[in-house]
Amino acid sequence: MSLLEIRGLRVNAGGQPILKGLDLSVDLGEVHAIMGPNGSGKSTLANVLAGREDFEVTAGDMVYRGESILDSEPEERARKGIFMAFQFPVEIPGLTNMELLKTAVDALRESRGQQKISAADFLKRARSAAESLGLDPQFLRRGVNEGFSGGERKRNEILQLAVIEPTLAVLDETDSGLDIDSVQLVAKCVDAFQS
Amino acid sequence: MPSEAVDTDPVSPHPSEFSTREYAAGFVTEVESETFPPGLDEAVVAAISQRKNEPSWLLDWRLEAYRGWTEMTEPRWAHVNFPRIDFQEISYFSAPKGDRPKSLEEVDPALLETFEKLGIPLHERAFLAGVEEEPASAVAVDAVFDSVSITTTFQETLREHGVIFCPFSEAVEEHPELVRKYLGTVVPRRDNFYAALNSAAFSDGSFVFVPKGVQCPMELSTVFRINARNTGQFERTLIVAEEGASVSYLEGCTAPMRDENQLHAAVVELIALDDAKIKYSTVQNWYPGDAEGNGGIYNFVTKRGACRGRNSKISWTQVETGSAITWKYPSVVLLGDNSVGEFYTVAMTNNRQQADTVTKMTHIGRNTRSTIVSKGISAGQSSNAYRGLVRMDRRAAGARNYTQCDSLLIGSESAAHTFPYIESRRPDAQVEHEATTSRISDDQMFLCRQRGIDPEKAMSMIVNGFCREVFRELPLEFAVEAGKLLEVNLEGAVG
Numbered sequence: 001m002s003l004l005e006i007r008g009l010r011v012n013a014g015g016q017p018i019l020k021g022l023d024l025s026v027d028l029g030e031v032h033a034i035m036g037p038n039g040s041g042k043s044t045l046a047n048v049l050a051g052r053e054d055f056e057v058t059a060g061d062m063v064y065r066g067e068s069i070l071d072s073e074p075e076e077r078a079r080k081g082i083f084m085a086f087q088f089p090v091e092i093p094g095l096t097n098m099e100l101l102k103t104a105v106d107a108l109r110e111s112r113g114q115q116k117i118s119a120a121d122f123l124k125r126a127r128s129a130a131e132s133l134g135l136d137p138q139f140l141r142r143g144v145n146e147g148f149s150g151g152e153r154k155r156n157e158i159l160q161l162a163v164i165e166p167t168l169a170v171l172d173e174t175d176s177g178l179d180i181d182s183v184q185l186v187a188k189c190v191d192a193f194q195s
Numbered sequence: 196m197p198s199e200a201v202d203t204d205p206v207s208p209h210p211s212e213f214s215t216r217e218y219a220a221g222f223v224t225e226v227e228s229e230t231f232p233p234g235l236d237e238a239v240v241a242a243i244s245q246r247k248n249e250p251s252w253l254l255d256w257r258l259e260a261y262r263g264w265t266e267m268t269e270p271r272w273a274h275v276n277f278p279r280i281d282f283q284e285i286s287y288f289s290a291p292k293g294d295r296p297k298s299l300e301e302v303d304p305a306l307l308e309t310f311e312k313l314g315i316p317l318h319e320r321a322f323l324a325g326v327e328e329e330p331a332s333a334v335a336v337d338a339v340f341d342s343v344s345i346t347t348t349f350q351e352t353l354r355e356h357g358v359i360f361c362p363f364s365e366a367v368e369e370h371p372e373l374v375r376k377y378l379g380t381v382v383p384r385r386d387n388f389y390a391a392l393n394s395a396a397f398s399d400g401s402f403v404f405v406p407k408g409v410q411c412p413m414e415l416s417t418v419f420r421i422n423a424r425n426t427g428q429f430e431r432t433l434i435v436a437e438e439g440a441s442v443s444y445l446e447g448c449t450a451p452m453r454d455e456n457q458l459h460a461a462v463v464e465l466i467a468l469d470d471a472k473i474k475y476s477t478v479q480n481w482y483p484g485d486a487e488g489n490g491g492i493y494n495f496v497t498k499r500g501a502c503r504g505r506n507s508k509i510s511w512t513q514v515e516t517g518s519a520i521t522w523k524y525p526s527v528v529l530l531g532d533n534s535v536g537e538f539y540t541v542a543m544t545n546n547r548q549q550a551d552t553v554t555k556m557t558h559i560g561r562n563t564r565s566t567i568v569s570k571g572i573s574a575g576q577s578s579n580a581y582r583g584l585v586r587m588d589r590r591a592a593g594a595r596n597y598t599q600c601d602s603l604l605i606g607s608e609s610a611a612h613t614f615p616y617i618e619s620r621r622p623d624a625q626v627e628h629e630a631t632t633s634r635i636s637d638d639q640m641f642l643c644r645q646r647g648i649d650p651e652k653a654m655s656m657i658v659n660g661f662c663r664e665v666f667r668e669l670p671l672e673f674a675v676e677a678g679k680l681l682e683v684n685l686e687g688a689v690g
């Protein structure tokens with residue numbers, strides 16, 4: 001059984017058809033690159049997978065670990081292990097990265113019947129993830145993407161990936177806007193995630 | 196002055212641990228009380244004064260206020276709606292029976308339990324912040340139940356430092372010269388309708404005096420609890436910091452859930468002499484009424500600070516989540532040269548709540564500075580009005596003000612209004628005003644949900660983030676409390 005099975009997926013946005021019958025099968029441990037010109041629907045696919053409500057699925061199905069996820073809420077999909085790194089990460093002023101991440105990790109653990117992570121363990125995990133991405137641990141104390149540069153925002157997405165440890169990650173143009181060194185750091189992190 | 200309080204703790208507490216998703220302070224305590232029959236006249240004023248063994252000068256002071264009040268009419272200019280209040284239907288005094296307990300052992304266990312249930316320990320042990328790995332700190336508490344103070348903790352420790360912290364009525368008995376010197380000097384008896392009413396009928400509140408050069412060794416706090424039915428609470432608080440002294444004071448307020456409205460009309464006066472600093476924080480959680488707008492507290496208070504001395508500083512921080520109607524403008528009169536006034540506020544309204552609040556900064560001394568940071572959140576069908584006045588007197592050479600006023604709207608039926616007033620008689624005065632109105636964006640909600648967080652929690656996190664600049668001004672224990680209150684008040688706001 002594949003990890004993810006997309007069959008004949010048709011999606012409309014604002015009444016316009018964007019995805020017109022997409023098939024894709026992804027197995028655990030595999031890396032797929034989805035390519036296409038600007039406006040061809042790559043971000044649309046990522047958003048639909050993550051459960052964004054602005055898109056209308058008109059036909060087809062998305063099956064994750066043998067179950068259709070079409071009717072699940074975004075947070076339920078996340079708790080099943082689906083992660084999306086945004087192409088344009090949004091700012092949440094005043095809410096620290098740390099709070100967002102700790103709340104996310106606790107929500108995921110709770111859904112699996114696990115205890116909350118201790119503050120000390122969490123800090124260790126978050127700090128080491130930040131370091132491996134070449135981010136100053138101070139980043140954890142800043143508001144989510146608040147005043148971050150474009151490249152910093154992208155690295156911050158991967159920081160979230162590293163801390164959350166999902167099963168399926170959709171990275172929407174995470175490499176664009178990163179300098180050469182950052183691409184390498186991010187690539188290392190993604191490799192680590194894969195194994 | 197960004198305090199370290201919230202920032203140094205990398206992981207803020209998790210409001211989701213707060214399980215009772217309703218007005219948790221809404222219970223009633225069964226105690227035998229002595230309650231005056233409804234109505235106010237000179238005889239009632241005299242009876243209140245007598246109950247408190249007041250000297251004749253204070254009785255005269257009250258009567259003068261009462262006469263002033265009878266000549267005044269209720270103001271109606273605020274952006275709030277409520278039926279006319281019948282002041283003769285309110286009882287002006289209610290106290291648990293018996294004499295004021297001399298020690299904690301004499302306090303009625305039902306009362307101790309009430310405060311314990313509200314999370315306020317009246318034993319002199321450390322106040323637990325509920326924050327992981329955060330050392331406990333001591334907070335001295337004055338507990339006011341209806342019209343009287345039940346007990347005040349850590350008085351002995353404070354006295355060793357020369358700090359007086361006691362119920363107002365005790366201050367009248369033991370430090371009459373100080374009370375007489377400062378009472379009514381910041382908020383005159385006839386200042387406004389509700390201040391006059393308070394001056395005539397005030398019951399208890401706290402008195403704080405920090406002598407020259409003393410830094411108060413712990414946080415001081417007064418907890419106000421309305422319990423009796425059909426009574427008003429008219430507390431009176433007076434805080435004086437002499438030359439070079441400093442103090443941080445906090446008040447918290449709760450009341451039972453009742454279908455009828457109850458009036459709370461307080462007067463708070465702060466006085467800072469040369470180089471003195473007063474930090475006054477409020478976490479106001481009076482019962483807001485139900486979702487249809489029945490019941491709740493009318494919170495009509497007059498709070499004013501006077502920076503009398505050079506380089507003095509008064510800072511107000513308030514988190515207002517409760518009350519059916521909040522109508523108040525804690526203000527600062529900047530008299531001393533180089534004095535500083537600050538005002539940080541979070542006002543959150545939901546359902547049918549109404550708020551018309553913020554502040555007034557009056558610059559008189561030279562090089563005086565003031566900062567106003569206001570965060571208004573309106574959800575449900577509530578209405579939230581910002582009203583801020585910055586006045587630059589002719590003498591205020593080099594005065595500066597910075598105002599930031601941010602409104603956050605939740606849902607499509609809530610409203611935010613901004614009424615900034617600037618009166619400047621100095622061409623060289625600098626007044627800056629920035630205002631924003633925003634909504635929680637779908638992108639922000641989606642980011643949180645994509646990370647596995649449910650929508651209610653996501654909203655409360657985003658709202659808490661919006662308030663961060665104000666919360667960081669609160670002492671840590673109370674910042675935690677404030678975050679939880681917001682979460683509870685947002686209940687039902689995710690649409």
Ligand SMILES: Nc1ncnc2c1ncn2[C@@H]1O[C@H](COP(=O)(O)OP(=O)(O)OP(=O)(O)O)[C@@H](O)[C@H]1O
Nearest residue numbers: 013014016018036037038039040041042043044045
């Ligand atoms: N709400 C909407 N209403 C109308 N059209 C939309 C809406 N959302 C997306 N689209 C359109 O759908 C198309 C696909 O957009 P999408 O963002 O998925 O492209 P992309 O492949 O990710 O492009 P890029 O390489 O620029 O990131 C675009 O033409 C876009 O304008």
Ligand SMILES: [Mg+2]
Nearest residue numbers: 042043087172
């Ligand atoms: Mg795209």
